[in-house]
Amino acid sequence: xxxxxxxxxxxxxxxxxxxxxxxxxxxxxxxxxxxxxxxxxxxxxxxxxxxxxxxxxxxxxxxxxxxxxxxxxxxxxxxxxxxxxxxxxxxxxxxxxxxxxxxxxxxxxxxxxxxxxxxxxxxxxxxxxxxxxxxxxxxxxxxxxxxxxxxxxxxxxxxxxxxxxxxxxxxxxxxxxxxxxxxxxxxxxxxxxxxxxxxxxxxxxxxxxxxxxxxxxxxxxxxxxxxxxxxxxxxxxxxxxxxxxxxxxxxxxxxxxxxxxxxxxxxxxxxxxxxxxxxxxxxxxxxxxxxxxxxxxxxxxxxxxxxxxxxxxxxxxxxxxxxxxxxxxxxxxxxxxxxxxxxxxxxxxxxxxxxxxxxxxxxxxxxxxxxxxxxxxxxxxxxxxxxxxxxxxxxxxxxxxxxxxxxxxxxxxxxxxxxxxxxxxxxxxxxxxxxxxxxxxxxxxxxxxxxxxxxxxxxxxxxxxxxxxxxxxxxxxxxxxxxxxxxxxxxxxxxxx
Numbered sequence: 001x002x003x004x005x006x007x008x009x010x011x012x013x014x015x016x017x018x019x020x021x022x023x024x025x026x027x028x029x030x031x032x033x034x035x036x037x038x039x040x041x042x043x044x045x046x047x048x049x050x051x052x053x054x055x056x057x058x059x060x061x062x063x064x065x066x067x068x069x070x071x072x073x074x075x076x077x078x079x080x081x082x083x084x085x086x087x088x089x090x091x092x093x094x095x096x097x098x099x100x101x102x103x104x105x106x107x108x109x110x111x112x113x114x115x116x117x118x119x120x121x122x123x124x125x126x127x128x129x130x131x132x133x134x135x136x137x138x139x140x141x142x143x144x145x146x147x148x149x150x151x152x153x154x155x156x157x158x159x160x161x162x163x164x165x166x167x168x169x170x171x172x173x174x175x176x177x178x179x180x181x182x183x184x185x186x187x188x189x190x191x192x193x194x195x196x197x198x199x200x201x202x203x204x205x206x207x208x209x210x211x212x213x214x215x216x217x218x219x220x221x222x223x224x225x226x227x228x229x230x231x232x233x234x235x236x237x238x239x240x241x242x243x244x245x246x247x248x249x250x251x252x253x254x255x256x257x258x259x260x261x262x263x264x265x266x267x268x269x270x271x272x273x274x275x276x277x278x279x280x281x282x283x284x285x286x287x288x289x290x291x292x293x294x295x296x297x298x299x300x301x302x303x304x305x306x307x308x309x310x311x312x313x314x315x316x317x318x319x320x321x322x323x324x325x326x327x328x329x330x331x332x333x334x335x336x337x338x339x340x341x342x343x344x345x346x347x348x349x350x351x352x353x354x355x356x357x358x359x360x361x362x363x364x365x366x367x368x369x370x371x372x373x374x375x376x377x378x379x380x381x382x383x384x385x386x387x388x389x390x391x392x393x394x395x396x397x398x399x400x401x402x403x404x405x406x407x408x409x410x411x412x413x414x415x416x417x418x419x420x421x422x423x424x425x426x427x428x429x430x431x432x433x434x435x436x437x438x439x440x441x442x443x444x445x446x447x448x449x450x451x452x453x454x455x456x457x458x459x460x461x462x463x464x465x466x467x468x469x470x471x472x473x474x475x476x477x478x479x480x481x482x483x484x485x486x487x488x489x490x491x492x493x494x495x496x497x
Contacts, residue, residue, distance in 0.1 A: 003457070005142055006443075007132070009464070010430075012457045014131050016202070016460040018079035022159055022326050023099070023100055023102075024098070024099045024100065025046075025099075025102060026046065026050035026100070026101050026102065027103075027104065028045050028046045028047075028102070028103045028104070028107045029103075029104045029105075029106070029223045030043075030045060030103065030104070030106065031106045031108075031210065032105075032106070033107070033108050033109075033110045033479065034077065034107050034109055034110070035078040035079060035080065035109075035110055035111070035112050035141055035191075035192070036076075036080070036081050036109060036110070036111060036112065036188075037078070037079050037081065037136050038079050038141070038376050039076050040076070040077045040078050040079065040107060041042065041074055041075075041076055041077075042056075042074060042076070042090055042104040042105050042107075043092075043096060043103075044073070044074075044075065044092045044101060045103055046093060046101070046102065046103075046386050047429050048096055049100075050096065050098050051095060052095050052097075053094070054071075054073065054080065054093065054095070055070055055071055055093060056069060056070050056071075056072070056090055056091065056093035057070070057090070057091050058077070058088070058089065058090055058091075059089040059090070059091050059104075059181070060088065060089035061086055061087055061089060061336065062080075062108075064077075064080070064088060066089065074168050077090075077107060078369045078435065079109040079248075080108075080109065081190075082109055082189075082190075083109050083321075084132075085109060085111070086108070086109050087106060087107070087108045087109075088108075088109065089104070089105070089106050089107075089109045089318055090103050090104075090105045090107075090133060091103070091105070091127070092104075093106070098347045099207055101127050101328055103121065105227070106149075110192075111188070111190040111191055111192050111220070112141070112142075112143070112188055112192065113139065113143075113187075113191075113192040113193075113222065114143050114144075114145065114179060114181065114184055114185075114191055114193050114194070114416065115132075115143070115144045115194045115196065116144075116145045116177070116191070116193065116194065116195050116196065116209065117145070117146045117147065117148065117196045117197070117206040117325055118147045118148075118168070118172070118173050118177070118195075118197045118206070118343065119143065119147070119148055119149065119150075119197055119198050119201075119205070120148075120149035120168055120171035120172070120198075120200055120201070120240045120394045121149070121150065121201075121228075121229045121230065122150045122151075122428060123198075123227070123228065123229065123289070123426070123428050123446065123450070124197070124198035124199075124227035124228065124229060125148045125149070125174075125311040126148050126151070126334070126426060126428055127227045127314060128148075128153060128196050128225075128227065129206065129330065129333060129334070130318045130319065130432065131196070131225070131318075132144065132161055132163075132323065132361075133161070133326050133329060133330055134162055134321070136160075136162070136326075136328070138286065139163065142162065142185065143164070144161055144163040144164070145159075145163070145164050145166055145177060145180055145181065145184075146158075146163045146165055146166065147162070147165075147166045147167065147168050147173065147174065147330055147447055147469075148168075149168050149202045149404060150402075150426070151333065151334065153165055153333065153389075157329070157333050160329060165182070165340040166180060166317075166376070167295070171201065171204075172201060172204040172205050172208075172302045173204070173205050173206070173208045173209060174210075177209075178190055178208050178212050180207055180436075181193070182212060182216075183211070185213065185218060185219050188218065189201060189218060190218040190219075190220070191218060191219050191220070192220050193209075193213065193219050193220065193221050193222060194221075194222050194225070195209065195210075195221070195223075195224045195225070196224075196225045196226075196227075196412070198226065198227050198228065198229040198278075199223075199226040199228050199229060199233055199274065199286060199304065199401075199489055200228070200229040200233050200236070200276075200289075201229065202224075202226050202269070202275045202278065203269070203274040203275060206224065206276060206278075207260070207261060207365075208270075208493070210261045211260070211261050211263060212461075214261055214263055215263070216416045217422060220282075221281075221282045222283065222382055223282070223283050223284070224278050224283070224284040224287070224369050225284075225285050225287065225355070226275075226278065226281050226284065226285065226286045226287065226289055226315065227287045228287065228408040229446075230289070230445075230446025230447075230449065231445070231446035231478055232446070232481060233275075233288075234289075234290070234449070234477075234478075234481045235273065235478055235481065236272055237272070237293070237297075237300060237303070237478045237481075238455040238477040238480060239477055240271075240482050240493060241297060241299040241300050242299060242452035243380050245478075246302050246303060246306075247302045247305070247306050249273065249276060249305075250273060250276060250303075250306055250335045252278040253269040253274070253277060254280045254281075256268070256269045256273075256274075256278075257269045257274065257277050257280075257281070258281060262421070269395030270306075272282060275347035276303065276306070276307065277483050278457065279308070279310040284310050285310055285312050285369075286307060286310055286311055286312060287312045287315075288311065288312065288313060288314060289314050289446075289449045289450060289484055290401055290449055290483070291311060291312065291314075291321075292312040293481065293484070293485060294307075294311065294388060294398070296484055296485060297484060301319065310362050316432060316450065317385055318432070319432050319433050320434060325445075325479060331433070332378070333457040334425065334426070334427060334429050334487070335422070336422075336425045336429050337448065338433055338434065338435060338476055341421065341430075341435055342435070344395075344397075344419050345395075345437065346436075347395065348395055350393055350394055350395045351392070351395070351438035351439060351441045352394060352395050352397060352437035352439070353382075353390060353394035353396055353397065353435075353437060353438065353440070353441070353457070354398070354399050354421065354437040354439070354440050354441075354442075355374075355377070355378050355381070355396070355397070355398050355399070355411075355441060355442045356367065356399050356427060356441070356442030356443060356445065356447065357374050357398065357399065357400045357401050357404055357408060357411060357442060358370065358374070358401050358404075358442075358443035358445070358462070359400075359401040359403050359404040359405070359408075360407070367405075367406055367407055368406075368490060370407055371406070371407040371411055371497050372410070374411050374442075375405070375410070375411055375414045376496075377441075377442070377443075377460055377494070377496070378411070378414075378415065378418075380394070381441055381457070381458070382394070388458060388494065390439060390441075391459055394438070394439060395417075395419070396415060396417055396418045396419065397419045397420075397421055397437060398411060398412055398415075398417065398418050398419070398420055398421065399421040399423070399425075399427055399442075400420075400422050400423040402424055402426075404423055408420075408423055409477065424480070428446040428447060428450055428476065431450045431451065436452075436454070436455060437457065439455055439456075440456055440457065441453050441456065441457035441458040441459070441460075442459070442460065443459075443461075443462065444459045444460060444461050444479075446461075448482065448488070449482075449485075449487065450488055451487075453486050453487050453488070456487060456488055456492070457492065458488075458494050459482070459488050459491075459492060459493060459494065460494040460495065460496060461473040461476070461479070461493065461494070461495050461496075462495075463495075463496070464497055467495075469495060470493070470494075470495035473493060473495045474490060474493055479493055480490075
């Protein structure tokens with residue numbers, strides 16, 4: 001709830017019995033929002049406790065001030081149910097000891113807001129969590145429905161965020177969540193609905209909710225916040241950049257999206273066309289991991305213009321702006337011991353190097369092979385005779401894949417002096433909390449999009465159906481995007497088969 005208090009002193013000149021007397025007038029202003037059906041105590045501020053005389057008058061809005069309230073020192077304003085937001089203004093005047101105190105109270109009756117968060121991925125979920133923590137005090141009365149795959153909220157932490165937890169269906173929105181949104185909306189006269197998800201999965205995550213609520217006249221989609229999933233969006237954009245008439249095709253797909261969400265058609269937009277049209281229907285923000293890609297890549301200037309003011313840069317410095325208590329809450333939720341890592345970073349005067357690992361879903365010998373290949377990469381990085389030597393001695397850290405399992409164990413067991421950063425902690429948490437090491441290198445992943453280029457020593461690509469050697473790796477969309485953005489230089493792209 002937003003509260004704004006202003007205090008102004010004025011001198012009022014009045015004539016009485018042909019004598020000029022001055023009356024001190026102290027004017028204070030209160031501006032606030034009140035949710036429908038909530039009670040707000042209207043009272044004077046910055047005043048003494050007793051007056052010779054006092055009264056209230058209503059100066060704007062549908063008449064609601066009762067006669068007995070006009071001569072009360074304070075009264076309860078019960079926000080009525082309305083068809084739209086409305087401002088109600090009340091002015092208090094109290095006189096005492098030749099001084100006049102005026103309090104102007106301006107209350108805007110607003111609809112309740114329900115914030116919905118759906119995400120299976122680490123990066124967008126972390127951005128959403130940071131947003132909630134940053135705004136939880138200002139918007140303390142907002143209800144929050146959360147479906148996250150990578151962040152687990154305890155009952156205690158969920159209560160602190162005024163959140164209710166719902167499962168994902170696979171990696172996307174469950175029917176249970178859709179039903180909960182409908183039930184909540186049905187319990188309200190009107191409702192502002194805010195949706196938050198990752199851009200790449202936005203159609204699968206929010207279209208079910210929008211389609212189910214399209215016939216609800218009491219729901220206003222107040223905002224849609226979309227956060228990059230990682231590198232996936234950039235690979236898609238790279239593959240799409242040479243498409244002819246991109247803006248026209250996006251506009252055509254907007255009509256398909258609109259008809260689908262309104263239940264007029266069962267035809268769905270696909271790919272890029274399903275994720276970059278939300279702003280044409282609703283107030284939307286696209287938080288890009290690297291917004292500058294749409295500038296650096298000239299063939300995507302038309303998309304930049306199409307998105308217009310809805311195009312935003314993802315923020316990484318919000319943590320530093322939080323209060324001590326909110327920082328502790330964030331660290332507790334994500335399971336990161338910042339103080340412990342800081343002590344480990346400072347154990348010597350050597351710079352810190354973090355190797356980022358990967359995993360495989362195959363078993364047996366394949367896992368052992370993946371582990372040994374990563375051990376070889378680390379050895380090359382720390383061996384002075386290797387062409388990939390870091391250039392000087394470093395304290396060695398390892399950030400394994402959250403599902404690395406035995407692969408992580410083998411890598412850690414291969415180096416006596418390697419310090420483990422818990423695999424469950426997303427690397428992006430280090431970025432958000434200002435805990436990046438001096439140097440990073442490892443297996444290619446989207447996390448390198450969030451690391452300053454000067455900290456990246458090398459990136460290793462592994463063989464796949466489409467990448468069989470280093471030349472293939474260099475030509476791959478991911479590497480092309482990384483080199484275009486200056487994340488990595490060609491000489492720092494390594495490959496193992």
